[in-house]
Amino acid sequence: MVDLLVENLLYEMLLVTRTNVTPVGVVRRGNSLNFKLFPGKSFRELKVDSHVAIQATNDPELLVRTALNLPVELEFEEREPYRWIKGLPGWLGEASCAEETWRDEIGETKVLKCSLKPEEEIPGRLPQRPFTRADCLLVEMAVLFTRYLVSPRKAIRDEILRLYTTYRRLGGSSESAEYIIGRLDRSQ
Ligand SMILES: Cc1cc2nc3c(=O)[nH]c(=O)nc-3n(C[C@H](O)[C@H](O)[C@H](O)COP(=O)(O)O)c2cc1C
Numbered sequence: 637m638v639d640l641l642v643e644n645l646l647y648e649m650l651l652v653t654r655t656n657v658t659p660v661g662v663v664r665r666g667n668s669l670n671f672k673l674f675p676g677k678s679f680r681e682l683k684v685d686s687h688v689a690i691q692a693t694n695d696p697e698l699l700v701r702t703a704l705n706l707p708v709e710l711e712f713e714e715r716e717p718y719r720w721i722k723g724l725p726g727w728l729g730e731a732s733c734a735e736e737t738w739r740d741e742i743g744e745t746k747v748l749k750c751s752l753k754p755e756e757e758i759p760g761r762l763p764q765r766p767f768t769r770a771d772c773l774l775v776e777m778a779v780l781f782t783r784y785l786v787s788p789r790k791a792i793r794d795e796i797l798r799l800y801t802t803y804r805r806l807g808g809s810s811e812s813a814e815y816i817i818g819r820l821d822r823s824q
Contacts, residue, residue, distance in 0.1 A: 669690055689720035693762065704816070731752045769802075770807060
């Protein structure tokens with residue numbers, strides 16, 4: 637089933653570690669699923685226990701709420717040493733990770749570069765959902781917002797507000813979008 641992922645294309649998926657769920661950008665190269673993690677809870681957990689699940693979702697709210705640590709309703713399944721979200725398709729395996737130094741315009745930080753060769757498939761199916769551009773905008777807002785939390789720059793804030801204007805014009809009205817905008821205003 638890894639063949640479902642087009643090679644070299646970045647997919648936004650969910651990474652399940654010991655006690656945490658976070659969205660992660662995943663790129664398939666051959667049989668490996670590659671992702672990188674910046675410091676945070678998943679980063680810390682993965683360094684202690686590298687058994688993970690990588691799962692697909694087409695629910696933007698789930699990607700955004702897990703990124704922002706807002707409450708989500710998820711059921712989990714477990715079989716030592718693995719834990720995964722019930723019902724979402726994906727893979728289980730042991731990630732091989734290497735810590736590196738990452739430099740960009742924000743500055744210097746650590747990054748964990750990981751590669752997973754799936755050992756087992758997780759059965760599941762994605763709910764039917766028609767496509768809406770509002771979903772893309774919400775996810776993009778959340779990605780930028782997680783960067784803004786690390787480096788609160790005006791350029792990022794302006795870009796989030798620009799995306800939000802279009803999001804609203806398209807009919808978007810989610811609580812997580814309002815949460816992002818609320819936190820932007822308060823941090824000025
Ligand atoms: C769609 C989306 C994709 C993300 N992809 C990554 C990623 O690949 N690596 C990463 O370190 N953070 C990524 N983030 C940011 C993390 O979700 C965010 O920094 C989070 O606070 C770290 O989670 P944790 O502390 O629960 O591990 C992404 C956020 C969103 C909304």
